[in-house]
Structure formats: C-alpha cells, structure tokens
Amino acid sequence: MLNIEKNILKNIDISKYSSFKTGGKADLFFYADTTEKLKSILSYTAQKDIPIFIVGGGTNILFSDRGLRGMLIVNATSEINLLDDNYITCSSGIKIEKLMSFCLKNSLSGAEFLTGLPGTIGGAIYGNAGANGSEISNLIENVELFSKDKDFFTLDSWGMSFSYRNSVLKANEISKIIAISAKLKLKTGNIFEIKDKMKKSMVGRVKNHPSKLIKSCGCFFKNPSQLFNGEKISAGKLLDMFGAKNMRVGNACVSKKHCNFLINEANCSSSDIFELAKKLKSIVFDNTGIVLENEVRIISDEPPFLSLKL
Numbered sequence: 001m002l003n004i005e006k007n008i009l010k011n012i013d014i015s016k017y018s019s020f021k022t023g024g025k026a027d028l029f030f031y032a033d034t035t036e037k038l039k040s041i042l043s044y045t046a047q048k049d050i051p052i053f054i055v056g057g058g059t060n061i062l063f064s065d066r067g068l069r070g071m072l073i074v075n076a077t078s079e080i081n082l083l084d085d086n087y088i089t090c091s092s093g094i095k096i097e098k099l100m101s102f103c104l105k106n107s108l109s110g111a112e113f114l115t116g117l118p119g120t121i122g123g124a125i126y127g128n129a130g131a132n133g134s135e136i137s138n139l140i141e142n143v144e145l146f147s148k149d150k151d152f153f154t155l156d157s158w159g160m161s162f163s164y165r166n167s168v169l170k171a172n173e174i175s176k177i178i179a180i181s182a183k184l185k186l187k188t189g190n191i192f193e194i195k196d197k198m199k200k201s202m203v204g205r206v207k208n209h210p211s212k213l214i215k216s217c218g219c220f221f222k223n224p225s226q227l228f229n230g231e232k233i234s235a236g237k238l239l240d241m242f243g244a245k246n247m248r249v250g251n252a253c254v255s256k257k258h259c260n261f262l263i264n265e266a267n268c269s270s271s272d273i274f275e276l277a278k279k280l281k282s283i284v285f286d287n288t289g290i291v292l293e294n295e296v297r298i299i300s301d302e303p304p305f306l307s308l309k310l
C-alpha cells in the first residue's frame with residue numbers, strides 16, 4: 001500500500017468541488033489522481049473505519065453548508081485504454097470530455113450522445129446519466145467496484161441494476177459502493193460521422209441549456225413519470241408553466257433559459273438552493289399533484305452522508 005497518510009489533508013473548503021460552488025469544510029480530504037491512490041485510500045479508510053464521500057466532477061451534488069464530518073475523496077483518476085474488439089477500459093475519474101476525445105481519435109462510435117455532459121464516468125455510472133434518449137448503461141460491459149464489505153469486485157451491466165437515472169450504487173447509499181473503473185463496448189465508426197454526431201449533441205446543448213460557465217448542477221429535478229392532463233411533461237416545462245422563472249431565494253435563482261436549472265447567482269449558500277428547490281417542488285405539487293424528485297444529490301454533513309429529501 002502507498003504511504004497515503006501524508007496526503008490526507010484536514011479542514012478543507014469543499015465548495016470548489018461542486019458545480020454550485022457552495023458547501024462548508026470537510027474534516028478530511030484526499031485527492032486521488034491515480035487508480036492506485038484511489039484504491040489505497042479506499043482500503044485505508046475501510047480499515048480505519050473513516051466515513052468517506054466520493055466526488056468526480058461535482059456536477060450533480062449539493063454539499064451542506066456545514067461541510068462533511070468525514071473524508072471527501074476527489075476522484076481525479078484519468079486512465080483510459082483501448083482493448084481488442086472495440087472495448088475500452090477507463091478509470092472512474094475520467095472526464096466524459098476526455099472519453100469523447102479518445103473515441104474520436106480511435107474512430108469509436110456509440111458514445112456520441114454523451115458529448116457535452118459534464119463530470120466523470122464514475123458520476124455518470126452512479127446516476128445512469130443520459131441524453132438524447134440514450135444512457136451510459138447502454139455502453140457498460142462491466143464495472144470494477146469497491147465496498148467495505150466486499151473489498152474489490154466486478155459487476156456486469158445487469159448486476160449494476162441500471163434504470164432511469166439510477167444504479168445499484170445510488171440505490172444502496174449506505175453500502176457505499178465506489179466505482180473504480182469501467183469496461184465499455186463501442187463500435188468501429190467513421191471519424192467524420194462521429195464528429196458530426198458529437199457536434200449535433202453539442203449544438204442541442206448550447207441551444208437548450210444555460211452556459212457551462214454558470215454555477216449550476218444541470219437539471220435539478222428528474223422528469224416525472226406521472227402524466228399531466230394526459231401528457232408526459234418534463235420537469236422544466238412544468239416549472240415554467242407555474243411561474244418558476246421569476247422565483248429566487250437569496251442569491252439562488254432559476255435559469256431564465258431552462259427552469260429546471262437552479263443557479264448560484266452570486267455566492268449564495270447551499271441552504272438558499274435547498275429552500276428554492278423546496279418552493280419549486282411545492283408549486284408543482286400544488287398545481288398538479290405531481291411530486292418532483294430531485295436528480296441532484298443533496299447530501300447530509302453527517303455520516304453515512306445520506307441524500308436529503310426536499
């Protein structure tokens with residue numbers, strides 16, 4: 001095992017590790033930029049019984065203003081390899097952007113729908129991220145995982161129990177299953193066609209989403225499965241219908257371009273975002289009876305860092 005103790009930091013501001021740029025301090029902090037370091041810190045914290053929370057890009061997480069009473073592990077691993085038959089393996093901390101460049105360079109097709117998705121493969125696997133009618137689960141052959149009880153183990157796509165914005169990792173918050181690496185199945189493609197599909201995905205994003213530069217975690221709520229007036233309507237449209245566009249709490253506001261995007265306009269607190277989300281959930285419920293569920297994970301500051309409900 002690496003001597004990782006010397007790299008464990010104390011009392012670190014974690015706001016920069018969430019795209020909302022809010023949150024307090026973590027008691028302990030570790031930056032894992034290689035898979036070896038990630039594996040070592042997971043084994044170490046399991047042995048010492050230190051509560052952990054992992055983030056990748058932090059693009060789908062709202063930290064508490066009170067921070068974390070345990071260790072924040074930032075997964076900055078970035079290994080990627082091409083195998084035979086168009087399989088690739090990548091570490092869970094690899095940025096989707098880097099995965100896209102790798103696919104383009106090697107003329108691999110199938111992942112273009114992920115173009116422009118912020119964050120890491122690990123975060124995308126956790127929430128079965130998707131866009132344009134496809135989900136990351138469609139590409140997954142298997143995932144190497146770690147949990148305190150099972151140590152290191154591998155699950156195939158079926159074992160990962162993927163469903164809409166869900167996976168075994170998200171469904172079992174208490175067991176703290178961490179994705180270490182993933183094997184993805186792609187197809188041989190034509191580089192010009194791949195480039196074209198990527199461009200189309202990106203154009204759709206730029207047209208429909210607020211700028212990447214704003215402090216936001218993308219869509220705050222999942223699209224509801226319940227119908228409204230016999231129709232399936234997105235959370236963003238429902239929010240727009242009932243006047244969300246002009247709502248705010250402190251410096252947390254709703255994007256004028258996409259009502260499902262909540263924005264930290266000027267150094268708001270996590271609790272401002274939380275209160276605004278609560279108000280939005282209420283207006284939709286009061287007008288439609290539909291209960292919106294949050295897609296962004298709001299985590300408690302206390303171990304085992306469970307998701308908070310609005």
Ligand SMILES: Cc1cc2nc3c(=O)[nH]c(=O)nc-3n(C[C@H](O)[C@H](O)[C@H](O)COP(=O)(O)OP(=O)(O)OC[C@H]3O[C@@H](n4cnc5c(N)ncnc54)[C@H](O)[C@@H]3O)c2cc1C
Pocket residue numbers: 019053054055056057058059060061075092093117118119120121122123124125126127128129130131169177178179180209211212216217218219297
């Ligand atoms: C502008 C914008 C646009 C977006 N568009 C989309 C979209 O089109 N579709 C979509 O699905 N999402 C979208 N999102 C949300 C977000 O980008 C995705 O959910 C992304 O996959 C999250 O990855 P991340 O690495 O940032 O996860 P993080 O925010 O770092 O973490 C999210 C959750 O995953 C867990 N996690 C992270 N890494 C691991 C790991 N290795 N093992 C176990 N658990 C882990 C964390 O503990 C946390 O609970 C958007 C966000 C933004 C800001």
